[in-house]
Amino acid sequence: MSLRINDTAPDFEAETTQGKIHFHEWIGDKWAILFSHPKDFTPVCTTELGYMARIEPEFTKRGAKLIGLSADPVDRHAAWSHDIEETQGASVKYPMIADAGLEVAKLYNMLPADEVAADGRTAVNNATVRSVFVIGPDKKVKLTLTYPMSVGRNFDEILRVLDALQLNAKHTVATPVNWKPGDDVIIPTSVSDEQAKAKYPGGFTTLKPYLRTVKQPG
Ligand code: BEZ
16 A cells, blocks of 8 residues: 555654654654665665755755665665765765665555565666655655656755745644745635634735635744
């Protein structure tokens, strides 16, 4: 069964570059971004891990923790992180899950449950292990993404989604196409006009009864 938005993110114990973790405990009361890689020493993923290392402070500011995953053991992750620092100019400070046995990849349905972690498995065999999961402090899945192996992910988009999710959690608003922080937001249809008038004394715009916009609160 594939993981869906609002499902509880499967819990697990795993070895990481920072020791053993119990995933839900590790998340604690933060948001978590779990992003996965098919194999260590792959070119596109090298650039992605370096970029995440560079923008990690932006996630920290938003109360979110980063955790990478790759289908290789910890000692290979450690060696790869030297290459990442050398070529991308940023050192990886977040933990990297060592998923050589593919347990987490299968648990998160990135691979079929009957897949075997045999020697000689390549990045191409694991190509679907190239996903992002945004998980809330309630441990529910808020976003899933899976990318093709030849296309680097846009992690700025994950920051944008996180901003939108956190705004929604605090103010019960939705965000329109290509929204950026500071742009007007949408009043969801679950909020009646009466409730909206009380909530937004400065007024809001009604384009259609189902399409109402207001200045970003907060
Ligand atoms: C990469 O370049 O990161 C990559 C290569 C093969 C499969 C998936 C990713």
